Amino acid sequence: MGSFAKRAMNMSTIVAARPLPENRISPVFRFAMLLPGGLVTFFLILFALGLVVFLAFRGNDGSLLGVGLTAQNFLTVATDPLYWTVTLRSLVIAGLVTLATVATAYPVAYYLAFHAGRRRNLLLFLVTLPFWTSYLLRVFAWKIVLAYNGVLNSAFIESGLWKEPTLAFLNTPAAVVVTLAHAYAPFAILPIYVALDTIPKSLLEAASDLGARPFTSFCRVVLPNSMPGVLAAALVVFVPTVGDYVTPAMVGGPASTMIGTLIQSQFGKANDWPFGAALSVCVMLVILCVVLVARGADRRFGSRT
Amino acid sequence: MSTRANTNSDGRWLGLYVLAYLVFLYLPVLLIPLFSFNNSIQAAFPLQGFTLDWYRTLYGNPVLSGALANSLVIGVIAASGATLCGITVSYMDLYGRSPLAATISAIARLPILIPGVIVGISLLILVNLIGLGPSRISIVLGHILVALPTTVVVMRSRFAAIPKTIREAALDLGASDWTTFRRVMLPLSAPAVLSAFMLSFLISFDEFIVVFFLAGTEPTLPLYIWSQLRFPRSLPTVMALGTVILTVSFIIAGTAEILRHRGLGAARRNPA
Numbered sequence: 001m002g003s004f005a006k007r008a009m010n011m012s013t014i015v016a017a018r019p020l021p022e023n024r025i026s027p028v029f030r031f032a033m034l035l036p037g038g039l040v041t042f043f044l045i046l047f048a049l050g051l052v053v054f055l056a057f058r059g060n061d062g063s064l065l066g067v068g069l070t071a072q073n074f075l076t077v078a079t080d081p082l083y084w085t086v087t088l089r090s091l092v093i094a095g096l097v098t099l100a101t102v103a104t105a106y107p108v109a110y111y112l113a114f115h116a117g118r119r120r121n122l123l124l125f126l127v128t129l130p131f132w133t134s135y136l137l138r139v140f141a142w143k144i145v146l147a148y149n150g151v152l153n154s155a156f157i158e159s160g161l162w163k164e165p166t167l168a169f170l171n172t173p174a175a176v177v178v179t180l181a182h183a184y185a186p187f188a189i190l191p192i193y194v195a196l197d198t199i200p201k202s203l204l205e206a207a208s209d210l211g212a213r214p215f216t217s218f219c220r221v222v223l224p225n226s227m228p229g230v231l232a233a234a235l236v237v238f239v240p241t242v243g244d245y246v247t248p249a250m251v252g253g254p255a256s257t258m259i260g261t262l263i264q265s266q267f268g269k270a271n272d273w274p275f276g277a278a279l280s281v282c283v284m285l286v287i288l289c290v291v292l293v294a295r296g297a298d299r300r301f302g303s304r305t
Numbered sequence: 306m307s308t309r310a311n312t313n314s315d316g317r318w319l320g321l322y323v324l325a326y327l328v329f330l331y332l333p334v335l336l337i338p339l340f341s342f343n344n345s346i347q348a349a350f351p352l353q354g355f356t357l358d359w360y361r362t363l364y365g366n367p368v369l370s371g372a373l374a375n376s377l378v379i380g381v382i383a384a385s386g387a388t389l390c391g392i393t394v395s396y397m398d399l400y401g402r403s404p405l406a407a408t409i410s411a412i413a414r415l416p417i418l419i420p421g422v423i424v425g426i427s428l429l430i431l432v433n434l435i436g437l438g439p440s441r442i443s444i445v446l447g448h449i450l451v452a453l454p455t456t457v458v459v460m461r462s463r464f465a466a467i468p469k470t471i472r473e474a475a476l477d478l479g480a481s482d483w484t485t486f487r488r489v490m491l492p493l494s495a496p497a498v499l500s501a502f503m504l505s506f507l508i509s510f511d512e513f514i515v516v517f518f519l520a521g522t523e524p525t526l527p528l529y530i531w532s533q534l535r536f537p538r539s540l541p542t543v544m545a546l547g548t549v550i551l552t553v554s555f556i557i558a559g560t561a562e563i564l565r566h567r568g569l570g571a572a573r574r575n576p577a
Contacts, residue, residue: 025400025401025402025482026481026482026483029481029482029483029486030397030401030403033393033396033397033401033486034393034397034401034405034406034409035393036386036389036390036393036394037390037393037394037397037409037410037413038405038409040386040390040413040449040450040453041394041409041412041413041415042409042412044428044431044446044449044450045412045413045415045416045450046412047431048427048428048430048431049419049423049427051427051430051431051434052423052426052427052430055430064430064433064434065434104326107319107322107323107326108322108323108326110319111316111319111320111322111323112323114316115315115316115319115320121566123323125559125562126327126330127326127327127330128562129555129558129559129562130330130331130334131558132504132507132508132511132554132557132558132561133334133511133551133554133555133558134511134513134527134547134550134551134554135511135513135514136511136513136527136530136531137334137337137511137530137547137550137551138333138334140337140530140534140543140547141333141334141336141337142333143534144336144337144340144348144540144544145333145336147348149347149349150348150349151336151340151348151349151350153349154349154350154351155350158350158351182329182330182333185329185330186330214315235418236417239417239418239419239420240420240421242420243420243421243422243423244420244421244422244514245422245514246513246514250534260420260422263422263423263426264422264517264518267426267429267518273426273430276426277426277430280422280423280426280427283420283423284419284423287418287419287420291418
């Protein structure tokens with residue numbers, strides 16, 4: 001640590017905080033500090049997303065940015081039942097994954113917040129560690145678990161539970177749900193834990209002093225207060241799962257094609273970029289709706305003041 | 306008293322549940338190392354005996370070592386970029402006092418709400434437009450974007466944990482903005498900087514969904530794994546490679562976590 005930092009730290013204990021003049025930040029410093037983030041956010045995020053929206057209204061002539069100005073892509077999406085089926089399937093799969101992930105993560109977060117004691121940091125570390133391991137490898141692990149001559153089948157045959165390996169595991173939408181729920185499990189715990197951890201303990205004591213049984217106080221104090229965390233957890237699980245194309249390809253089989261798979265193929269084999277862009281815009285609109293619903297729910301349940 | 310006994314037994318049941326949850330979390334992943342030592346081409350029980358053959362096949366594979374080198378170089382550059390952006394964006398968000406800085410910080414966290422496939426195709430369109438095409442530079446840009454929310458969140462919570470008075474004292478002592486940033490705020494958040502760098506390196510190193518769209522002729526490690534998954538014969542090799550990657554990921558993520566916590570503890574204790 002620099003000597004300046006030490007001096008400043010000593011000073012900070014002596015000098016009471018004094019409001020600084022409003023525009024003390026030099027323009028050069030401000031510009032230099034805003035430049036990297038500004039370039040990335042405006043160019044790589046906003047401009048790139050703008051390109052997707054622009055491309056969605058173009059016709060496909062094989063060129064990079066397409067041709068003309070048309071709503072045909074969206075008409076196709078709206079009128080072809082295939083896209084409705086796939087979109088609905090993606091929503092159902094992502095919804096189930098979100099529900100399963102949040103429901104199974106909640107007790108873990110609850111334990112971490114209220115019961116873990118000295119083991120808390122270790123447990124927090126253990127549940128977040130898989131977050132930092134390869135997503136591809138986590139999905140691959142399920143492929144070898146569920147395969148025809150894979151771990152689950154062979155383990156059951158070894159133990160004499162059944163005689164023939166079954167094809168029922170791999171290449172089903174259920175396999176996609178289980179695999180995604182496992183892959184995104186660590187995402188859900190942290191937001192719920194943070195929400196639970198910030199509930200003042202005095203609130204719980206007050207509830208119990210006023211005669212609430214543990215169950216009542218959970219339902220009427222803990223659960224409503226943790227709703228912002230639950231909704232945040234649901235969002236961070238829902239968003240990546242609804243657009244996933246890796247898991248359906250690895251363990252899903254043809255019956256579990258998702259919207260991400262269709263987008264990917266438009267930019268690959270099918271080679272219709274404008275149409276893929278239109279599908280992407282639709283997915284973003286769906287996510288926007290989900291975010292708005294979550295916001296609304298947050299406002300309703302968020303009784304914290 | 307009865308309520309206390311009650312919560313204790315609740316805690317015990319919950320503890321068992323957490324244990325079961327951890328088993329569910331880790332068991333499928335740990336099967337990869339288990340079968341990577343198994344002397345059979347199939348990942349199935351009963352185990353056929355111990356072997357290191359699959360690890361030997363990793364040596365002297367030029368495509369694999371090329372992919373590894375790519376992943377390392379891309380990971381370091383992307384992590385540097387993402388960490389630089391994370392530091393500046395979150396610092397200006399907290400101390401810049403401008404709507405622009407707050408907007409940039411909000412947009413920087415936006416990729417959390419965009420599925421990877423859309424990040425991938427939007428960047429594919431962009432890099433084709435500006436003439437880069439699918440290439441290693443494009444992958445770096447993509448990974449800066451994917452890692453940005455993480456670095457912003459890590460650095461923002463770190464800067465926010467440093468008492469305001471320290472920065473104000475430095476400014477009162479006549480330090481310029483730049484000196485305050487470089488000699489006070491940055492040293493105080495050094496562990497978080499390292500942590501953000503390591504985590505964004507891991508994100509880039511393991512990333513598949515976005516890189517799938519942006520890679521040219523030179524694959525990264527996850528793309529190499531993906532290409533090998535088509536061949537049932539190479540499954541054991543993939544498992545051996547996966548074991549190495551998992552081990553490295555565990556070590557880096559563990560170190561990053563320790564750094565992050567140690568840093569925060571020190572910041573809370575020192576200034577009092």
